[in-house]
Amino acid sequence: MSPTVPRSQARLLAALGLVLASGSALADFTWNFPKPVTPIGRDTLSMHNQFMVIITVLFVVVFSIMVYSMINHRKSVGAEPARFSGPRGALQWFWVLVPFAILLFIDFVLMGIPAFHAVIDMEDTRTKADMVLKVTGMQWKWQYEYPDSGIKYISTLATPRDQIDGKETKGEHYLLEVDNPVVLPVGKKVRILLTSTDVIHTWWVPQFGVKRDAIPGFLRETWVRIEEPGIYRGQCAELCGKDHGFMPVVVKAVPEAEYVAWVDKKKTELAAAAASGDRTWTRDELMAHGKETYDKICAACHQPTGQGLPPAFPALAGSKIVNGPLLSPDGKMIPDSHVDRVMNGKTGTAMQTFKTTLSDADIASVITYERNSFGNTKGDMIQPAQIKALR
């Protein structure tokens, strides 16, 4: 396909941008892929456009013949039915076989060859990769990890509940906005490793032309090289339970220098958070941070009120486990206790192993919060340092 296609798309997008900027809350109709920003995305779009032309031509040619026949071979215009029921003679056989030769050519040459090269390119995740990003899907959020710099954090939906329930006007990026986007440098080949902690999720950013499953217990991989700075939005594409529609992917692509600065800043933040786990927290600090963590991580299932959605998602209010003993007298973990559940999850349910994704401070504060909210009045608390010792 000629380069005019992306350019005309750019114009379309620019026009769309104007419409949006003029204050219209709703986008216009779009008829094709969003503008691609990676080599794979461009490849996919040009292939898609080419295939659409091919199948449109096939459709028009084949059904023109049919429509011609419907107009001219009608009983009402006095057509007399012929009696043939198969090709007779060399010439007819020739005309019968020509369409199949054309189709063979379309399948395995016209479509097959570009498709072959695109597949090889798409799967070439390892050659000259500049960095690695590890993506972990979990019900219903994404965790991003940068193994090179030790950065690891969770990214969840940022759209307020009231917008979903129609109590507030929906924002421009309704359902496609997160608290912590992935930040990636422009122009670098990023090898993306994917896995999951619970069920199968699929990481999809349409403008990258990349969609790959995140499978629990296995690593899958793909790659991107983002060519333009910007914010790119996508969603989980594999039904993963209740909030499948509410786990967006947001990627912020920035120039290299900005990326380096972001890494430094993030490292400092995470170091501060880790250090905070070593000191002794006050009850109010634990409760405040606990509520914040609960609303972000736990409330989707157990509900902001702690009432849960039984039987799949049990209530925490009045729960035997939450109101059970905290630790054994010698400070060890009690099997199937509140601390055990939060840290190690429950097999075969949506309750995950949070010790791999949450910090000591997060876990300690959320446990303290749950034991002293929703009508639960245990009055006790647990320190981040104690969680650290239990790991």
Added chain:
Amino acid sequence: MNTASHALDHHDSHHPTGLLRWLTTTNHKDIGTMYLTFSLLMFFVGGAMILGVRAELFQPGLQLMKPEFFNQLIGVHALVMIFAALMPAATGFANWMIPLMIGAPDMALPRLNNWGFWLLPPAAMLLTMPFFLTLFGIGDGAVATGWTLYAPLSVQGGIGVDFAIFSIHILGISSIMGSINIIATILNMRAPGMTLMKMPLFCWGWLVTAVLLIITLPVLAGGVTMLLTDRHFGTHFFNAAGGGDPILFQHLFWFFGHPEVYILLLPVWGLMPHVLSTFTRKPVYGHDAQVWSFIAIGVLGLIVWAHHFLTSGLPIPALLYFMYSTMSISLPLAVLFFCWIATMWRGAMSFETPMLFALGFIVLFGIAGLTGLVLADVAADAQYHHSYFVVAHFHYALFAGGIMGVMTGVYYWLPKWTGHMYSEKLGKLHFWLTVISFNFTFMPQFFLGLAGMPRRIPDYALQFAEFNAISTVGAFALGLSQLIFAYNVWRCVKGGDKATDRVWEGTAGLEWELSSPPPHHSWETQPVIKAG
């Protein structure tokens, strides 16, 4: 045949009447009628579910239901439409028409036939019961994993999954019984002189379907049984922590699931040449070529399953194999299109309702086939997969291909079955409303998919709002139009102009030589097919 059973055969008037007639019947026509009635009923049940879904998707935001319930509706809609509406309709056709077409008095195994049908209502009840149980505080509703039941989501799910597994087992047993019966009937009871290659194409379509069902259903049954043991008996077939693999389930499921598409479509492809030949008043073009295409599609259908999960991280050789093998299905499918159009060419066409539906089928199913061809491309599939593009594609295949194909058959054979003509005016109205509202429903979904809307989401970003609104309006129009169909069928069963034995001007085949409606024991004297 000995004298005693011969005497019994003629006690037509002695069979039970009322409810007992239907419960105990072993007559292929009665059982066919029950299959078709059940199918029509479940078509409306499945349709009502999806109208709930479309209503929720009319606007962004959650208005009518919680995401949990939304997920139940989409999955049960698919299971009901596939297993309880489309498959029973095709089996109903087979029961009614195969004995008539091949000159047999009944199906080969009439008691098995009765049992096969009566397994369906309990299976449908099992599938939908969790919706009602949850109202009484039992369980958390029906299966919410989509019809594909992917592990580990289905391992995690509530009792709805167990109900769905047992329902699938029963439906599978029923289908296998039906298939055994059809194969036994076709292979043993054809009239003298009707060699396999002279057999009508509808019977051929069903023969291949029955073989596919017997090959693939046990694999699905095995897969869901493994799921059951993973859920309750501590096995780890699909759990990586125990040495299993979630993708194994997808292989097992789609080894059944892809041939299932052809299981739903082959009976319709078999029916099309009959309708086209009738209303063009011209012999079927390329009978033998179509037979070989059916067989080729059946064989290819068994070896392309992984194109349903190309984004799951298959190795490159597997990706290339599944891409090219999938593309090659376009060749036998093109033979069918070629033969359909060549049958029309230089005929003397008239456009009664069955012909309209057949033509609508060919054009819209053509869109399904062509978009299927581009979906095979692994790189582009990464963009289409699990988006609304796929939803649109398979509804062009299974609504325009499957359901409209079934409607073609119903209008075509209804006068033969009932002895009355249906209302041509209502039939045509039904056709035009269906075709227009169908395209309003599903054409926008292609664009939604390209723009990046994933399937199975209860709420969506604002840029998808316009197309979703159009699609919802189309879906309600489509659903309501089907009431015309139900009314037209009802009217035709109750009465109407008498149909002749041949019904249509251009009919050919044994089935049109019997009276309309046919006698109780269809062919009491076996007809003989002359050579040539």
